Amino acid sequence: MRLLDALRRRQRHRAEPGFVGANEVELLRGGDELFPRMHAAIERAHSEVWLATYIFHHDAAALALADALLAADRRGVRVRVVVDGFGSKGSLARLKERLAGSGVALAVFRPMDRWWRWLQPGQLRRLHQKLCVVDHEVAFVGGINLIDDRLDIHHGLSEQPRLDFAVQLHGPLVERVAEGLRSIWSRAWLGRDFDDALQDYIPWRRRLQRWLSQLGRGPQRLPLRAPALQPVCAAFVMRDNLRRRRTIEHAYVDAIRGARRRVDLVCPYFYPGQRFRRALQDAARRGVQVRLLLQGKVDYRLAAWAAEALYTELLGHGVEVYEYTPAFLHAKVAVVDGAWATVGSSNIDPLSLLVNLEANVVVQDSDFARRLADEIDTALAHSARVGERGGTGLRAMLHRAAVAWFAYVFLRVAGAAGRY
Known part of the structure; x- marks a missing residue:
């Protein structure tokens, strides 16, 4: 009984979106500042690297980070990556080719590799997060995709970099980022979106949806x-x-x-x-x-x-x-x-x-x-x-x-x- 209570308390803590103190938070502008920081953190990694992104492109800036992940894998670091199946659709084949033969575990959230995928319920729900956690010591959170600041997928190159930001974190908050990132990677790796499946296939989903949203839920x-x-x-x-x-x-x-x-x-x-x-x-x-x-x-x-x-x-x-x-x-x-x-x-x-x-x-x-x-x-x-x-x-x-x-x-x- 005590074990069950402890597990419930732990689950509530994970769902809690509350504030924690004693963090270091540094603002980073664009990939020009973010990518070198991520690269350096991955180079120093000795245990594990987790990464989630909407777009993982195949330009030089993104592939440099892919190579850093491969180098970490060769050192024995556990590397887990999840990308969105729509956002990274145009570069996914090259990314898989780049990572082929390595121990880097690449998960694809809602893949779009077959025409019938478009007909599946819930395909409009995409993974739009941009997260990276290294050794539970440093985390990166923001809006910056893994693509050069001056490159737009639809409009090509531009002289000025796009305006975008991320933060680099040290401290207790890193663990909360890691918990969220692990959950998303596991969800994509298993290919089982249990909550979405319930919403999409049960006819009385609206009532069930409200009930589930309360069940085991932390403060919103x-x-x-x-x-x-x-x-x-x-x-x-x-x-x-x-x-x-x-x-x-x-x-x-x-x-x-x-x-x-x-x-x-x-x-x-x-x-x-x-x-x-x-x-x-x-x-x-x-x-x-x-x-x-x-x-x-x-x-x-x-x-x-x-x-x-x-x-x-x-x-x-x-x-x-x-x-x-x-x-x-x-x-x-x-x-x-x-x-x-x-x-x-x-x-x-x-x-x-x-x-x-x-x-x-x-x-x-x-x-x-x-x-x-x-x-x-x-x-x-x-x-x-x-x-x-x-x-x-x-x-x-x-x-x-x-x-x-x-x-x-x-x-x-x-x-x-x-x-x-």
Whole structure:
């Protein structure tokens, strides 16, 4: 009985998305800063390396990291890698060829190697996390795929690197990242998405879904006030399709609702639900300066079209909207009141908030927040502010209605539950 109680306590601890102290958190800008750090950590590895990414490309920057993984494997290090079957579809054959004959265990999350895979339920749910843990001593979390900063899969090379961020972690939080990463790798390696299978095949899935979401579930929200912990105080928050459906969204909304001075939010794909929009608008109404930095150089026209449908509503409530034009924008970061900050993989759109597997780090530390705020200020200085736009006519109304209808249909097809 005592053993069972201990296991239950351990499981609750793993599900707990709470803050822990005594961490070192360093902000890294782009692959130019991230990849050398990852490479050095993998070169020093003596026990194990775990890595998860949406895109593992076959350009020189990515293959250099693949070679570092192979070298670690030859030293006897246990190496486990999981990539998304859609995001890495174009490079997966070359990656498998590169790793062939080694002990590197490559798992593919929801592979797309056969035409009939497209017909399988749940294929819209993708692994969008970007995580790496080495020897349980250092972790990397962020929004940066394994691809050169100046290379876009659909648009080719560009002169300026895309704007993106990650963090390097040392301290107790590393273990929580490792637990999450191991779970995702195991899920892909076994090829058994038990929770999604239940949702997709049981006719009365909505009632069962709600029941399962409560069963053995840890708290879904971070505490509104971080406990008094030794700096740096940080939390690792994940979004999945069972126990932590809205953890990342709640973290954002709670921080925005508590804002008193400023909210800076950077996101390439922006189409938040009503709750999120209302939090931004209420903050602006309270006199909080709310600044959104979105894409100016567009990679997916449909995503930009969705964001633009909200411009008039946001601007009308006093929210400042900027578009980043020097290069592609891929960062998913935010700073609130110079004390709360987040860096991760989650966009503010239905795909990230209700469908994909995502991971963010939330940091309660003024020094870290100041560093990230400085980066945002620099990006804003090179961005174009969006002015008031006429959005009350029939065309604008049809625009908003079309985007809302598309989002609704997408969520129903993806099997997402709950209102957005």
